[in-house]
Amino acid sequence: MDIKEAIQTRRSVKHYDPAHQMTEAEVNELMEHAILSPTAFNIQHWRFVRVQDTQKRQQILEAAWGQAQVVDSSLLLVLCADLNAWEKQPERYWQHAPQAAQNAILPAIENYYTNHHQGQRDECVRSASIAAMNIMLMAKGMGYDTCPMDGFDFDKVARIINLPHDHIIVMMITVGKKLEDARPRAGQLPLEEVFFTDSF
Incomplete structure (x- = not known):
């Protein structure tokens, strides 16, 4: 599947085959491509928690208000x-960068982020969101469907996965073999309504 087809056919799927299992090789392939996504200053601050434990999944099901995916x-x-x-x-x-690049970038990282708490959080959300798209498109290319989720109690899920105090949750993503197609697109805005040149 080429990238154009993956973008056009990727949909948020809610109904999966619960009997299907991904191989470890497939999971590793997916995540190896997730971490190729760009981050500001190459900080790579995304962290991915794979939830396998049945009990933890049930707890997250409750935290996600019963969403079966x-x-x-x-x-x-x-x-x-x-x-x-x-x-x-x-x-x-x-x-692995030249010393001159290290000498320029490392102080810039410190200068930008020190006491810039909103910037720290914004970059985390941006970077994890870019990684999410890598995951969803790569999964589609591998023959899987996905669903990005923010419909859950973030605090409860944080406790379930033992989230460190200096980390945030950005979203969850489900990956699997669909049992039902997603509904038709509900209403795509025309390009001219959202795409501008130079200014609004």
């Missing part, structure tokens, strides 16, 4: 991000 999907991912990744050995993110 949480337990029926082959893969349940909680997309999180580390708010303080910028200060946790940032030299790791640039270890």
Whole structure:
């Protein structure tokens, strides 16, 4: 499947075959492509929690107000991000870059994020969201369907996965083999209503 077809056919699927299992090789392939998504300053602050435990899935089902895709999907991912990744050995993110680049970027990371709490959070949400699209398009190319989710109690899910205090949850994504097609698109805005040149 080419990228154009993946974009056109990707839909948010709610009904999955609960008997289907993804192989470890498939999960690893999917996630290896997730982490190729870009991040500001190459900080790579996304963190992905794969929820396999049946009891935890049931708890998340309750936190998601009974949305069955949480337990029926082959893969349940909680997309999180580390708010303080910028200060946790940032030299790791640039270890293979020329020394001149490291000398420029590492101070820039510190200058940008220090005491810039909104910036820290904004970058986490942006980066995890870009990774989410990688996951959904890659999954589609692998023959799977997905559903991005924010319809759940974030605090409850944070407790279930033991989210560190300096991390946030951005969304969840379910991945699996669909049993039912998504409903037809409800109403796509015309391009001219949302696409502008130079200014509004």
